[in-house]
Amino acid sequence: MDCSAHKIYHLHSFDSRRLLEDYFSGNPDMAFEEDFLKFPIEKLIKMFTLGHVKGDILFDLSIGSMIHHLYSAYKFFEHIIVLKLNDRCIMELKRWVDTRTGAFQWGHVLQIHAEIEEKR
Numbered sequence: 216m217d218c219s220a221h222k223i224y225h226l227h228s229f230d231s232r233r234l235l236e237d238y239f240s241g242n243p244d245m246a247f248e249e250d251f252l253k254f255p256i257e258k259l260i261k262m263f264t265l266g267h268v269k270g271d272i273l274f275d276l277s278i279g280s281m282i283h284h285l286y287s288a289y290k291f292f293e294h295i296i297v298l299k300l301n302d303r304c305i306m307e308l309k310r311w312v313d314t315r316t317g318a319f320q321w322g323h324v325l326q327i328h329a330e331i332e333e334k335r
Contacts, residue, residue, distance in 0.1 A: 241323030
């Protein structure tokens with residue numbers, strides 16, 4: 216058995232941008248679109264629309280710099296507080312919030328949301 220050192224991600228960091236590009240990008244050859252984007256978005260929209268989850272404040276503690284699931288929630292919560300685990304995740308998210316050059320593009324997720332909500 217190969218013995219290798221384990222990474223402790225809050226100390227050694229992890230590449231949050233790579234996570235987004237590998238699993239959440241809008242690339243046509245992205246293999247996980249159905250599993251990581253469409254299916255969860257469909258279920259979240261249904262859950263929020265039916266009122267199974269409700270309140271004034273939503274705390275989001277998701278891995279990496281993912282925010283695609285928050286598009287489903289923003290209509291149902293007055294405040295959404297996003298908590299991130301390390302500085303790289305915060306910097307990646309801040310790039311998007313400030314619409315800086317090189318920020319991850321989430322436009323394809325808005326399109327998926329629109330398509331799913333059209334079907335409802």
